[in-house]
Amino acid sequence: MMGNRTPRVTIWNEYRHERAKPEVAKVYPEGxxxxxxxxxxxxGFDIRTATLDEPEHGLTENVLNDTDVLLWWGHGAHDEVDDRIVDRVRERVLQGMGLIVLHSAHYSKIFKKLMGTSCALKWRExxxxxxxxxxxxAHPIAAGLPEYFELEQEEMYGEFFDIPDPEELVMVSWFEGGEVFRSGCTYTRGQGKIFYFRPGHETYPTYYREPVVRIIANAIHWSAAERGAAPQFGNAKPLEAIRGQG
Structure with missing residues (x-):
């Protein structure tokens, strides 16, 4: 998929809290x-952004066809995402586009559709x-990280997290209240690689933290990496034609 090309990244965000809540705008004034x-x-990524209130949520066919990895942050307006756009994103993931699902986007239509479960969890703000x-x-998403790091302020997510068993569990969170959570999970759907990453509540400056940004950057490289052979579907060659090749 990539070769030596710079990964093309689209960052999608509802961009509602930042415009409606002063406490969020104070942390993320530009979203x-x-x-x-x-x-x-x-x-060094080639980055564009898209938001919920743009036409087609900023995710036109041209944008998605020009995207190697899509980051998705959503929280309060999951139901406002057009089902046609969800299907469009899902199709691109199956074709090989990477998807990084951030924090409360665990409950987004696209993540639930790709997981096939409720993706529900416990939480405490x-x-x-x-x-x-x-x-x-040893996982590429963990490259350059210490064995653990801490975020002094975050929202708690706790088990049980209703997701399919991750193909790879890269990181686990512990919270002061005693809860634990599968906070870094990978999946494959079709040709596409998916990473769910837990931190990122809108009232905390989590996305300014170097370890958090490093993990997302690593996940972009991982999910944009070269794929194997593209699968072939449909009617196969007649047996006589195959025998004639011998």
Whole structure:
């Protein structure tokens, strides 16, 4: 899929909280999508952004066809995402586009559709320390990270998290209240690679933290990596033609 080309990244964000809530605007004055863009730009990606209130949510066929990896942050307006756009994104994932699902986007239409489960969980909104343990240190998404790092303020997500068993579990979170959570999970759907990454509540400056940005950058490279042979479907050659090739 990639060869030596720079990964083309689209960062999608509802961009509602930042415009409606002063406490969120104070942390992300230009939106979560722009904070992520600023943090990821030094990694050399070709980045564009898209938001919910743009025509077609900013995810036209041309945009998606020009995207190697899509980042998705959503929270309060999951139901407003047009089902046609969800189907369009799903088709691109199956064709090989990477998808990185951030924080409360666990409940987005696209993630639930790709997982086939409710993707429900426990949560508690509080100024609470989160410690993220790297449990698969050899994974490319964990490159350059210590064995754990801490976020002094985050929202708690707790098990049970109603997702399919991850193909790879890269990191696990512990919270001050004692809960644990599968916070870095990978999946494959069709030709597309998916990474769910837990941190990122809108009232905390999580997306300015270097380890968090590093994980997302690593996940972009991982999910944009070269694919194997494209599968072939449909009617196969007649047996006589195959025998004639021998």
């Amino acid at each position: 979560i999508h722009q904070a992520l863009r600023s943090g990821l730009t030094p990694y 509080a100024d609470e320390k989160e410690r993220l343990w790297i449990v698969k240190p």
